[in-house]
Amino acid sequence: MKAMIKVTLKTGVLDPQGKAIMGSLGSLGFSGIDSVRQGKYFEVELAGNNKAAAMTQMQDMCEKLLANTVIEDYEIELA
Amino acid sequence: MKAMIKVTLKTGVLDPQGKAIMGSLGSLGFSGIDSVRQGKYFEVELAGNNKAAAMTQMQDMCEKLLANTVIEDYEIELA
Numbered sequence: 473m474k475a476m477i478k479v480t481l482k483t484g485v486l487d488p489q490g491k492a493i494m495g496s497l498g499s500l501g502f503s504g505i506d507s508v509r510q511g512k513y514f515e516v517e518l519a520g521n522n523k524a525a526a527m528t529q530m531q532d533m534c535e536k537l538l539a540n541t542v543i544e545d546y547e548i549e550l551a
Numbered sequence: 552m553k554a555m556i557k558v559t560l561k562t563g564v565l566d567p568q569g570k571a572i573m574g575s576l577g578s579l580g581f582s583g584i585d586s587v588r589q590g591k592y593f594e595v596e597l598a599g600n601n602k603a604a605a606m607t608q609m610q611d612m613c614e615k616l617l618a619n620t621v622i623e624d625y626e627i628e629l630a
Binding site: 478479480490493496497500502504505506507508509510511512513514515516517518519520529532533536537538 | 557558559569572575576579581583584585586587588589590591592593594595596597598599608611612615616617
């Protein structure tokens with residue numbers, strides 16, 4: 473089973489990396505950009521076919537390693 | 552309009568960061584993990600409501616800045 477995880481900064485947490493990207497896009501001539509936020513993305517291949525068990529395991533992984541839940545949110549999708 | 556962009560390494564491109572995460576997950580006691588690949592995730596807020604124009608602009612941004620198309624694929628979703 474494949475799990476796709478998006479980790480994004482919580483609303484209100486400053487994102488200097490996103491700001492830098494927005495500046496660079498501006499320098500490249502792109503206009504009409506209101507904001508850019510950068511996050512992380514993971515694809516995890518799991519053995520087994522139990523969706524509920526996989527979801528629990530992935531949540532556990534996010535809490536323990538993949539996301540810093542003080543400043544980040546995560547979103548798990550199974551396929 | 553909000554664009555969500557996933558940038559992932561192309562199949563066959565080595566991902567040492569993903570390998571390191573997989574090792575760490577193993578050390579934390581997680582089992583049944585076949586592979587971990589890390590990518591990048593961007594959320595871009597765009598002015599205007601023209602979906603087709605936004606998609607073209609986002610593709611252009613990915614080609615020019617957000618993704619290195621030699622080794623990375625990108626996927627754009629508009630909401």
